[in-house]
Amino acid sequence: MPAIKSLEDLKRVREEALEKRKVKTTEGAIQVTVAMGTCGIAAGARDTMKAILDHIESNNVSGVIVTQTGCIGKCDYEPIVSVSVGAEPKVVYGRINPERARKIMQEHVVDGKVLTDWIVPA
């Protein structure tokens, strides 16, 4: 049974995270976006989002911003996840279930290798 958390705990967590970030080199900012319109949510986008956050936590992936967007008009490809690394062009992946999301997190976000299988045609 975990103890009740307080803002004091958060202060400590923040300071520790700050220390870790200093050690990291400044790479290009990485942004992962999950489409969460009604269509995305109905197709399982929240579970995809959860898998992305789980991967960040369990693999201690620092420096990634995760955000959301609404319906982008390609509902048949939902859940849609896009990844942009620094100045590189944004890559849009379609039909991303939690398993695929974890693969994208590991291979594209962490290892920097774009996956070709699930890219949504423009």
Next chain:
Amino acid sequence: MREIALHLLDIAENSVTANAKNITLTVCEDLQGDQLSASVIDDGKGMSAEMAASVVDPFVTSRTTRKVGLGIPLFKTAAEACNGKLVINSEIGKGTRLDVEFQHSHIDRMPLGDLSSTMLTLFVAYPQIRWLFEYSAIPADGKMEEKFVFDTQPVMAELGDMPLTEPAVLSFIREYIEDGVTRVRDASNGSSTIQYQ
């Protein structure tokens, strides 16, 4: 959609799209009154009375990518199938409030679902919005109401420019939300679960 929590995520997305700065999401499992109610209250741009009355029609939407909007009609239909209702009140420039009710024990009521994932997803994706999450349970046996309230403002004030997606921060927030939701859920389950011998 299979969960009330997913519908609430969807409705909250509408509030974000309406440029809300403050969004309150409440869920109450009232086992004494046999009711599950939820609300999403925002201070976004609001709608005219005509628009508020017509968004329950699938062929009315403010989106531009497509001509249908299914989020609200689906939720309303689900509520009405369970002796419940869905009501929208909105005022231009003030904001929108959506209230939904289900008969808690209704056989067709979809499960509340993973409310902590819905809260975490909304907070992480839109940290610039001040979220107020409230989840409460009134047990059937007349015990005290159990309540979890999470205001994101003090957390953001403490974090400053530290992103929520830093692993240690993310763990903290996720566990905080999960602990709170589980505590309330246990209070509501304790008295409603059928005990098999």
